[in-house]
Amino acid sequence: MNDNQQEEQLLKDLMKHSVVEMPFADFEDRLMDKIYSEKQHKQTVSKNIGVAWIFFFLGLFFGLLITNMTANLNDLFKGIPAKEIALFLQIGIAVVLLFQFDRLFGYTFREKIKR
Amino acid sequence: MDDFYIQKVLDGDTEGFRYFVKSYKDLAFTLAISVVKDEFWAEEVVQESFIKVFRNLKLFKGRSSFKTWFYRIVVNEAFQQLRQKKKHLVYKDEFTDTDLDDENMDEMATEEKRFLVEEALKLISPKESLALRLFYLEDQDSKTISEITGWSEANVRVILHRARKNMLKVVRKLMLKAPKIESNE
Numbered sequence: 001m002n003d004n005q006q007e008e009q010l011l012k013d014l015m016k017h018s019v020v021e022m023p024f025a026d027f028e029d030r031l032m033d034k035i036y037s038e039k040q041h042k043q044t045v046s047k048n049i050g051v052a053w054i055f056f057f058l059g060l061f062f063g064l065l066i067t068n069m070t071a072n073l074n075d076l077f078k079g080i081p082a083k084e085i086a087l088f089l090q091i092g093i094a095v096v097l098l099f100q101f102d103r104l105f106g107y108t109f110r111e112k113i114k115r
Numbered sequence: 116m117d118d119f120y121i122q123k124v125l126d127g128d129t130e131g132f133r134y135f136v137k138s139y140k141d142l143a144f145t146l147a148i149s150v151v152k153d154e155f156w157a158e159e160v161v162q163e164s165f166i167k168v169f170r171n172l173k174l175f176k177g178r179s180s181f182k183t184w185f186y187r188i189v190v191n192e193a194f195q196q197l198r199q200k201k202k203h204l205v206y207k208d209e210f211t212d213t214d215l216d217d218e219n220m221d222e223m224a225t226e227e228k229r230f231l232v233e234e235a236l237k238l239i240s241p242k243e244s245l246a247l248r249l250f251y252l253e254d255q256d257s258k259t260i261s262e263i264t265g266w267s268e269a270n271v272r273v274i275l276h277r278a279r280k281n282m283l284k285v286v287r288k289l290m291l292k293a294p295k296i297e298s299n300e
Contacts, residue, residue, distance in 0.1 A: 007283055014286065015251035017229040018236060022144045024158055028136050031162055035169050039129050 049107055056100055063093040117181040124172055132169055139182070140165075143189045145252065149244040150193035152237050160196055164189040179262060186253075186263045190245065197241065235285040242266075243278035250275055 024030075070086030116134075123131035143164060147157035167188055175184055236244045242264075249255045249263060257271045266274065 007279070011247075011279055011282060012251060014228060014232045014235075014282075015247060017225065018145070018232045018248055018252060019141060020145045020148050020233065022140045022158070022161070023154055027140060027158065027162075028133065031136055031165055032130075032133055034162070034166060035132055036129060038166060038169060 049104070052104055053108070056097075056104055059100070060097055063097060067093065118177075121172060121175065121181065124169075135168065135185075136165060139185060142253070143185070145248055146186060146189050146245060147193050149236060149248050150190070150241040151197060152241070156196070157193075160193045161189065163196075164192045167192065183259060183262055186249075187265075190264055194241070231286060231289055234289055235282055238285050239278060239281045242274050243281060246271065246274045247278045247282060 067086075067090045070082070070089060075082045120131050120134040140161060143161045144157055147160040147164075148154065151157050151160060164185070168185055175181065236247070239247075245264065246260060249260045255263070257268045257275075260266070260271045260275075261268045264271070
């Protein structure tokens with residue numbers, strides 16, 4: 001056996017002993033507790049996203065309702081034409097709904113997009 | 116067996132994940148400690164890696180083996196934590212050769228060898244230590260080591276070559292420093 005082969009054999013023999021066992025006896029149990037918490041958290045998040053969608057559609061419905069009701073107002077309210085107030089409300093509702101939709105869409109489909 | 120338990124966990128049996136923890140925790144710890152060189156830190160790396168595996172199990176497509184995929188997560192997590200914690204562990208890249216009679220190695224007890232190799236692996240760089248363990252413990256070829264670590268195959272061969280040289284030099288140096296217990300016979 002030449003020098004290189006001897007060294008390779010030496011290294012092979014040494015490296016057989018290089019496994020380091022996990023020294024913390026409770027590692028498995030602590031980790032499984034975290035895994036169960038992780039699962040619980042995932043389920044809670046899923047449920048909250050579902051509730052958020054319900055409220056989003058409720059908001060959309062009432063937003064459209066208010067928009068429709070204020071569309072034909074002609075009176076003055078504290079000196080401001082009702083149509084201007086209605087326009088301000090409509091823009092506000094649209095902006096809020098758009099932002100909410102963007103965030104909800106992101107939370108709901110984030111993992112599918114990642115793939 | 117891995118595929119069976121992957122499906123179990125994806126079907127909602129969280130307890131099935133314990134199979135992966137039992138099967139892979141020691142090798143994961145070995146790889147982690149190759150990089151971070153500290154037991155407590157290595158434990159943190161392994162824990163984070165298993166949690167990432169659990170979160171992303173549905174993304175595992177089976178293009179490589181589960182073992183390769185998992186080891187890749189462990190290695191990435193270890194190097195990421197090393198970068199984040201900005202630990203400046205200093206390693207010598209080159210060690211001077213020392214003349215020593217290798218026959219002494221044959222006479223060493225298993226525990227002594229285990230201690231020697233652990234100490235030696237702590238002294239060489241994370242990449243070299245990791246490459247040696249993947250090559251010799253896991254019998255991984257350059258291609259698989261390249262998949263696990265993200266290094267090119269050429270780079271893997273260079274690191275392995277350097278690692279072998281440095282490992283032997285460090286082992287010999289450590290043996291020189293170890294106190295000799297003489298027999299009174």
